[in-house]
Amino acid sequence: MAWEPSEPSAPEALVQARGLTKRFGSFVAVDGIDFDVRRGEVFGFLGPNGAGKTSTMRMISCVSPPTEGELSVLHLDPRRDGPAIRARIGVVPQEDNLDTELSVWDNFIVYGRYFGLPRTVLRERAEDLLGFARLTDRRDARVDPLSGGMKRRLTIARALINDPELVLLDEPTTGLDPQARHLLWDRLFGLKRRGVTLIITTHYMDEAEQLCDRLVVMDEGRIVDEGSPRQLIARHVTPEVVELRFAEPAEQDDAAGAAAEACERMEVLADRLLLYTHDADATHKALANRAVEPLTELTRRATLEDVFLALTGRTLDE
Amino acid sequence: MTRAVLRALERELLVFARTWRGSAFSAFVQPILFLAAMGLGLGGLVDEGVGAGGQLDYLEFVAPGLLAAHALMATAGEALWGVMGGVKWMGQFSGMVATPMTPGDVYGGLVLSAGVRAGLAAVAFLVVAAVLGGVASLWAPLAVVAAVLLAMVTTAGLAAWSVRRQDDLTFSLIMRLGVIPLFLFSGTFFPVEQLPDVLEPVVVLSPLWHGVEVARDATTGAIDGWTAVHAAVLVALVLVVLPIGMRGFERRLTP
Numbered sequence: 250m251a252w253e254p255s256e257p258s259a260p261e262a263l264v265q266a267r268g269l270t271k272r273f274g275s276f277v278a279v280d281g282i283d284f285d286v287r288r289g290e291v292f293g294f295l296g297p298n299g300a301g302k303t304s305t306m307r308m309i310s311c312v313s314p315p316t317e318g319e320l321s322v323l324h325l326d327p328r329r330d331g332p333a334i335r336a337r338i339g340v341v342p343q344e345d346n347l348d349t350e351l352s353v354w355d356n357f358i359v360y361g362r363y364f365g366l367p368r369t370v371l372r373e374r375a376e377d378l379l380g381f382a383r384l385t386d387r388r389d390a391r392v393d394p395l396s397g398g399m400k401r402r403l404t405i406a407r408a409l410i411n412d413p414e415l416v417l418l419d420e421p422t423t424g425l426d427p428q429a430r431h432l433l434w435d436r437l438f439g440l441k442r443r444g445v446t447l448i449i450t451t452h453y454m455d456e457a458e459q460l461c462d463r464l465v466v467m468d469e470g471r472i473v474d475e476g477s478p479r480q481l482i483a484r485h486v487t488p489e490v491v492e493l494r495f496a497e498p499a500e501q502d503d504a505a506g507a508a509a510e511a512c513e514r515m516e517v518l519a520d521r522l523l524l525y526t527h528d529a530d531a532t533h534k535a536l537a538n539r540a541v542e543p544l545t546e547l548t549r550r551a552t553l554e555d556v557f558l559a560l561t562g563r564t565l566d567e
Numbered sequence: 568m569t570r571a572v573l574r575a576l577e578r579e580l581l582v583f584a585r586t587w588r589g590s591a592f593s594a595f596v597q598p599i600l601f602l603a604a605m606g607l608g609l610g611g612l613v614d615e616g617v618g619a620g621g622q623l624d625y626l627e628f629v630a631p632g633l634l635a636a637h638a639l640m641a642t643a644g645e646a647l648w649g650v651m652g653g654v655k656w657m658g659q660f661s662g663m664v665a666t667p668m669t670p671g672d673v674y675g676g677l678v679l680s681a682g683v684r685a686g687l688a689a690v691a692f693l694v695v696a697a698v699l700g701g702v703a704s705l706w707a708p709l710a711v712v713a714a715v716l717l718a719m720v721t722t723a724g725l726a727a728w729s730v731r732r733q734d735d736l737t738f739s740l741i742m743r744l745g746v747i748p749l750f751l752f753s754g755t756f757f758p759v760e761q762l763p764d765v766l767e768p769v770v771v772l773s774p775l776w777h778g779v780e781v782a783r784d785a786t787t788g789a790i791d792g793w794t795a796v797h798a799a800v801l802v803a804l805v806l807v808v809l810p811i812g813m814r815g816f817e818r819r820l821t822p
Contacts, residue, residue: 273822312664312821332569332667340665346658348578350586359581362574363666411666 261288263415263446264309268318271304278304280470281318286415286448291441293464294450295457295553297565300467302450303343306419309448310340323415336364339408339416343423345400349393353384353403356392361410374410381436382406398429402436409440416440418449422456434459452565454553466553466560473560478553485559486551487513491524491532493543504541511535516558523558525551568671568813575668575676576683583684594688598637599695605629605756606701623703623787630701631710631782632755634692638685638714639721639775643746645681646725647738654730654819661820670816674730678723678809685718686711696786704788713781716801720774723805727812730819749775754783777801 264286271279279301286292294302307313309322311331320327322334348356357375358368366374379385382402392400401421408416421437422430437460441447451457457464458478465475474481482488493508495501505522509515511532512524522543526532529548536546557565587594610625653660653673660673689711696702729738752762753775759767770776777797784794 310665312661314821332669335665336667340662342658342661342665344658346662348582348659349657350582352585355581355585359578360662360666362577363571363663363668365571365574365667 262286262321263288263323264292264448265321266305266318267320269305269308269315269320270317271301271308271313272316277470279308282465282467282470282472284465284472284475286446287463288414288446289441289444290462291437291447291449291460293457293461294448294467295452295454295461295464295557295565296450296467297452297557297563299469301470302467303419305467306417306448306450310338310417311335312340336411337414339411339413341405341408341416341418341421343419345404347392347400347404347407350391352389352391353379353395354388356403356407357410360407364411366411371410374412378406378409381409381439383432396429398425398432401425401429401433405433405436413445415446415448418447420450420452422451422453430456454557454565457553464553466557468557468561468563474556481553481556482551484556486555487525487527488551489526489529489532490549490551490555491526491529491536492545492547492549493522493524493536493541494520494545494547496544500543504543507539507541508536511539511541516555518564523555525555568675568809569669571668571672572675572679575663575672576679577676578663579676579680580683583680594641594684595691598633598688598692601633601637602626602630602692602696602699602701605633606696606699626696626699626701627703627787628758628783629756630696630699631713631786632779634689634696634710634786635713635717635778635782636750636753636755636775637688637692638717638778639746640750641688642681642685642718642721643725643742646677646722647729647741648735650677650726650729651732651735651738655733660816664820670820671813673820674723674726674812674816675809677726678719678805678812681718681722682715685714689714693786702786704786706784706788706790707786709785709790709794710782712798713778713785713801716781716798716805717774717778720778720801720804720808723808723812724774727808727815730812730815749773754779774801774804 262285267283268281269279270281294305296302304313308315308320308327311327311334314328323337325334327334348359351359354375357378358371361371379388384399384403387395387399392403422433425433437447449460461478463477465472476484491512495504501522505517508522508524512526514525516523524532533546554565606626606629610629613625663673664670693702693707693710753770753773759770759776762770777800780797781794784790
């Protein structure tokens, strides 16, 4: 699907890509994408694994040169000004890459030294960031035995040691339990309030909805649509969804025809039917009238998961 | 490579400072045990027999050999498995190049820190060797240079290899078929004249042999033009290998 940037390139665009392409040999990881990231917003790349999100992030963070197309980051050219750009951004990779044999404190200092920052400045910032990461009482602990959530918070806090204008977070909460995720989201909101621009990738639709002001949906190296979570949902799906599960696949097949008449649009998945509707009550009634009797009948509001399904015909975790 | 290479060195030395207790045995104690066993134990037998290096007693002969050999042995593992850890298992090197540092800085920092660590170990070894009577000349501190250069050659070369690998399958093979034979047959424990005649010229290909020659010239006070030639060979090796390793680090860390 062709997609045009929603606005002409505004001067406040911190990151701007036109026809951005990354190939590894004959494999096309990113296939000519256009996007603008504006100052102060949380911008998301939503898509399943292998959609090209990480490759895009690596190009923005100037550790992977674009194969083709234009890219500007902080109004500089990543091909030429890599170190200057990297000095002003923070990068949180998908996998924590802490110095696990060092203490929490040493991790801040060592990482800060990579930016050539003086130790006096680093000590002050590290003290702040310990609080930000809620690791003050672990300051002298070795990193290795810390929990996954603590390591993740440390990785994020460490990426802020150079006081970056732009922070890139690749799958920030993958592998964390719900409590740790919520704490992390809270920290990320805190960053946004400080005026830091955030770019995140995620394959969790709830994360994208919670955090992103604007996002692009990626699939197979391309951008399939762009907008705020609310806009995307309004554009592609109805506000409500009724999910029907059946005891047997055969029962689902039998009921599909009648169910389709009870809603505006229907998606058939392997294990359930998704009925898109503006009025869930009316849909429930229509189902009862048609004697459709599923094992469970669940009403929920539409999410970005539904948007992705509508755009690509596949679910995010496929 | 930029000036930031010194920040990479700083990181390596901090990690060393925080973890040296774990590696202290292999870094400092092991070579001294070798010195005691070979120099004093075996040396007693050798000196009663034919003698090893003409007028030298065996302890004086083997001490510089062990000093140089240790610089190779102690750095090889770090350059193989340590680099695989940094690029893949733990990923710290990817974190480093997400900052203004370049892949060349990371690589250069590894090479420099290997030199520093080998230098420290060599100083400790020399002191013990001197106390035991294995050092005959005041030129001996120059032997530290041999250890530093050898560690840098070893790290530059093996890291250039390991950074291009996807797994560590070949690493033990390199240790068994590359590093250990070098350790045994580079004039470390016996003069290369004892090797079969066909193998004797081959020894010029061994970086360790050049290092052993520099170290032995230093500790026995036999410094001459050849000492400089051997040292120059080691410097040249570092300079030849560095660009190959830099390209490997660039391709791996910034693909």
